[in-house]
Amino acid sequence: MAVDLKEEIPELSDALSGRIETDALLKEVVEDLKKASELLDDVSITASERAEWAHIRSELVNELRRMVKRNLRSISN
Template structure:
């Protein structure tokens, strides 16, 4: 399971693609998302641990949505 931002959050892919290299917070969240996704690829972890990592992954995706939304508002102001 690799992180494909276009597949994961297609509505944000355009907004994210231009900012990943220049926005440190965005870059950090995406790196965390990649790490969590790699952990979910590990088939040796217990189901309960997998569920926890899946929850964390969901929260990271939500955080990406919040960052883009916040940045979009600040650009329009």
């Protein structure tokens, strides 16, 4: 399961794509999201592990939303 930011968070993908390389925190969250997605592709993990990684992945997507929205508000002020 590759991470496609346009699919995951379409409303913020443009804002993210321009900031990932210059914002270390955003870059780190995207890398963590990629790792969580890769682990979800691992067929050897148990159902409970899969559920935990799915939860972590969901939290990472939510954190990206919060971070980008916070950055956009600070720019407009």
